[in-house]
Amino acid sequence: SKSYSVTLIPGDGIGPEIISVAKDVLVLTGCLEGIKYEFNEVLMGGAALDATGVPLPDLTLSTAKQSHAVLLGAVGGYKWDNNPKSLKPETGLLQLRKELGVFANLRPATVYPPLVDASTLKTHVAHGVDLMLIRELTGGIYFGQPRGFGTYENGEEFAFNTEIYATHEIDRIAHFAFKIAQKRRGKLCSIDKANVLEASMLWRKRFLAIAQEYPDVELSHMYVDNASMQLIRDPKQFDTVVTNNIFGDILSDEASMVTGSIGMLPSASLADLGPGVFEPIHGSAPDIAGQDKANPFATVLSAAMLLRYGLGEEKAAERIENAVLDTLNRGFRTVDIYSPGTKLVGCKQLGEEIMKSV
Amino acid sequence: SKSYSVTLIPGDGIGPEIISVAKDVLVLTGCLEGIKYEFNEVLMGGAALDATGVPLPDLTLSTAKQSHAVLLGAVGGYKWDNNPKSLKPETGLLQLRKELGVFANLRPATVYPPLVDASTLKTHVAHGVDLMLIRELTGGIYFGQPRGFGTYENGEEFAFNTEIYATHEIDRIAHFAFKIAQKRRGKLCSIDKANVLEASMLWRKRFLAIAQEYPDVELSHMYVDNASMQLIRDPKQFDTVVTNNIFGDILSDEASMVTGSIGMLPSASLADLGPGVFEPIHGSAPDIAGQDKANPFATVLSAAMLLRYGLGEEKAAERIENAVLDTLNRGFRTVDIYSPGTKLVGCKQLGEEIMKSV
Numbered sequence: 001s002k003s004y005s006v007t008l009i010p011g012d013g014i015g016p017e018i019i020s021v022a023k024d025v026l027v028l029t030g031c032l033e034g035i036k037y038e039f040n041e042v043l044m045g046g047a048a049l050d051a052t053g054v055p056l057p058d059l060t061l062s063t064a065k066q067s068h069a070v071l072l073g074a075v076g077g078y079k080w081d082n083n084p085k086s087l088k089p090e091t092g093l094l095q096l097r098k099e100l101g102v103f104a105n106l107r108p109a110t111v112y113p114p115l116v117d118a119s120t121l122k123t124h125v126a127h128g129v130d131l132m133l134i135r136e137l138t139g140g141i142y143f144g145q146p147r148g149f150g151t152y153e154n155g156e157e158f159a160f161n162t163e164i165y166a167t168h169e170i171d172r173i174a175h176f177a178f179k180i181a182q183k184r185r186g187k188l189c190s191i192d193k194a195n196v197l198e199a200s201m202l203w204r205k206r207f208l209a210i211a212q213e214y215p216d217v218e219l220s221h222m223y224v225d226n227a228s229m230q231l232i233r234d235p236k237q238f239d240t241v242v243t244n245n246i247f248g249d250i251l252s253d254e255a256s257m258v259t260g261s262i263g264m265l266p267s268a269s270l271a272d273l274g275p276g277v278f279e280p281i282h283g284s285a286p287d288i289a290g291q292d293k294a295n296p297f298a299t300v301l302s303a304a305m306l307l308r309y310g311l312g313e314e315k316a317a318e319r320i321e322n323a324v325l326d327t328l329n330r331g332f333r334t335v336d337i338y339s340p341g342t343k344l345v346g347c348k349q350l351g352e353e354i355m356k357s358v
Numbered sequence: 359s360k361s362y363s364v365t366l367i368p369g370d371g372i373g374p375e376i377i378s379v380a381k382d383v384l385v386l387t388g389c390l391e392g393i394k395y396e397f398n399e400v401l402m403g404g405a406a407l408d409a410t411g412v413p414l415p416d417l418t419l420s421t422a423k424q425s426h427a428v429l430l431g432a433v434g435g436y437k438w439d440n441n442p443k444s445l446k447p448e449t450g451l452l453q454l455r456k457e458l459g460v461f462a463n464l465r466p467a468t469v470y471p472p473l474v475d476a477s478t479l480k481t482h483v484a485h486g487v488d489l490m491l492i493r494e495l496t497g498g499i500y501f502g503q504p505r506g507f508g509t510y511e512n513g514e515e516f517a518f519n520t521e522i523y524a525t526h527e528i529d530r531i532a533h534f535a536f537k538i539a540q541k542r543r544g545k546l547c548s549i550d551k552a553n554v555l556e557a558s559m560l561w562r563k564r565f566l567a568i569a570q571e572y573p574d575v576e577l578s579h580m581y582v583d584n585a586s587m588q589l590i591r592d593p594k595q596f597d598t599v600v601t602n603n604i605f606g607d608i609l610s611d612e613a614s615m616v617t618g619s620i621g622m623l624p625s626a627s628l629a630d631l632g633p634g635v636f637e638p639i640h641g642s643a644p645d646i647a648g649q650d651k652a653n654p655f656a657t658v659l660s661a662a663m664l665l666r667y668g669l670g671e672e673k674a675a676e677r678i679e680n681a682v683l684d685t686l687n688r689g690f691r692t693v694d695i696y697s698p699g700t701k702l703v704g705c706k707q708l709g710e711e712i713m714k715s716v
């Protein structure tokens with residue numbers, strides 16, 4: 001039987017609770033599908049800062065690099081919010097992304113029919129939303145040099161960052177996005193601000209060039225301000241969406257809120273070679289940490305993405321996704337997605353119910 | 359009686375139709391309130407490109423600079439979309455903002471009770487939304503140097519922009535925002551990405567410092583990705599919101615779509631000294647230009663902002679705002695805000711109805 005090494009990074013806040021459920025689901029699914037795992041649990045974010053003084057310890061990075069895939073809970077919390085940049089939990093996550101070269105971030109925004117009422121959008125607008133947002137994850141203003149602080153001659157302070165994209169960075173995310181669009185409904189919308197920013201002009205130019213290689217995909221372009229409107233006005237117009245790092249940060253969270261249940265949404269961050277990082281799109285929710293209230297669905301669905309995109313185990317991925325649907329259909333809900341008539345359970349018990357459905 | 363010079367810039371697309379209505383409303387209101395205008399109509403955007411070869415002719419800029427206020431329709435259109443940056447209609451608008459120093463952009467997002475159904479958000483979520491988004495308009499990545507294109511030694515092309523803020527730029531928008539918040543419900547939410555960007559760290563530091571001078575305003579901070587979710591989840595949590603140029607571009611459009619009727623939303627762009635620019639937040643809508651279908655309400659409400667913020671004529675401003683409400687209550691609608699049971703009219707006739715209500 002096949003065997004994979006998986007790095008587990010529980011992180012902060014509700015991270016440990018949700019990772020624990022996802023791990024159990026992986027083990028059981030693996031057993032049924034003939035897959036074995038070697039799990040290595042390591043520290044990152046605030047937990048790593050407290051234990052080792054840095055947000056991404058060397059051991060965490062080397063463990064991740066040597067594994068087949070990384071399953072991550074969440075990082076961050078009030079406790080470390082005022083730390084300098086190099087000592088922020090988030091900096092550990094950014095370093096991990098950069099070191100693993102996971103340039104392609106897949107963020108599906110899917111409305112589950114039993115949860116359509118959770119959306120603040122009208123039912124007919126939210127019903128049937130099924131889009132895949134692809135965010136460039138290792139370039140742009142997040143990592144651009146130069147960056148920092150300075151002082152003008154008159155003593156006035158300033159601060160700056162650089163939004164920068166090289167052709168090869170745009171090309172590889174473009175190819176990635178066209179290929180995903182091919183497997184979906186064949187529509188790709190590239191989002192930029194090419195009416196103002198040079199970095200966006202090159203982005204658009206490269207997408208237009210690469211589109212020639214994918215005649216079966218219908219490419220369109222939208223300005224980021226318009227996209228932020230269209231996601232609310234008519235989210236169903238979108239199939240596959242691709243954008244840069246900072247616009248992707250903003251729009252993917254917006255798209256996820258359109259579904260109304262960000263506790264349901266997984267993500268995958270993929271490199272050309274080497275392990276991907278799989279994590280829920282929600283945060284570490286420090287206010288409910290340790291109270292057995294967290295929703296583990298998004299992390300369990302991230303484990304499914306790990307199987308599909310990280311290990312190529314499509315059948316096992318589908319088994320998990322079907323188990324999630326079945327658990328929803330049997331009426332089990334954590335408090336964030338609870339509605340009258342359904343069964344309210346904690347994180348652990350929801351995990352047990354998912355296991356029954358696997 | 360008082361007399362003001364007002365620069366009219368119809369611009370492109372539906373610009374001329376909506377400016378024509380707003381001008382008539384200004385004239386009538388002025389007559390009733392003892393205000394006279396000297397109007398000067400000039401070219402900008404695509405119209406200026408076609409006539410003079412540049413998007414912001416010298417005559418337009420000098421006319422604007424010598425006037426008390428600028429009323430703008432909209433610029434842009436498919437025709438010029440592939441022009442190089444210096445020959446884009448949008449570049450004319452950016453130059454005008456920079457030259458006039460209109461650093462403070464006020465974008466109200468208000469849900470009009472008779473139009474609450476136009477929002478794609480559920481009625482109880484959209485009803486009562488009344489937020490003021492303040493966008494920094496002459497700094498940040500829109501204008502930051504260096505910017506442009508380059509080639510690496512290996513021949514690969516790259517493109518870049520600089521997000522940069524100096525202390526005085528942050529301080530003046532902060533003071534402006536705190537003062538607006540004081541006149542509203544006393545809550546100011548500053549939006550940044552201080553967990554990743556140095557430019558945002560300085561932004562947050564300055565807001566915290568300046569908050570000391572406004573003990574009556576409750577300051578909070580939110581990351582831009584979270585803000586893009588919260589605007590959909592619960593837009594009523596916001597009173598006054600302030601953010602940088604690019605985040606403001608994205609979030610103000612999102613906030614406006616929350617109301618469901620961007621055809622209703624005006625904006626004001628103000629300098630420390632000199633004329634402000636007043637314009638609807640919607641675009642030039644080239645697809646319906648010249649068909650008498652455009653909604654002039656947002657431009658008429660921009661004329662009201664011109665009176666209030668540009669000329670200090672509060673009473674005349676309120677007269678226009680009341681006329682808009684009255685026209686809505688009498689059931690008149692353009693097609694973008696039409697619903698069964700209301701009276702569908704064109705741009706011109708809606709103008710006539712507003713005049714009856716003035």
Ligand SMILES: CC(C)[C@H](C(=O)O)[C@@H](O)C(=O)O
Pocket residue numbers: 076090093094249553554583
């Ligand atoms: C935690 C933060 C650095 C991160 C980001 O901005 O990328 C998060 O918001 C995300 O979207 O994964």
Ligand SMILES: CC(C)[C@H](C(=O)O)[C@@H](O)C(=O)O
Pocket residue numbers: 195196225434448451452607
């Ligand atoms: C037309 C464009 C340059 C402009 C901007 O990005 O500022 C517009 O989107 C706006 O928000 O006024």
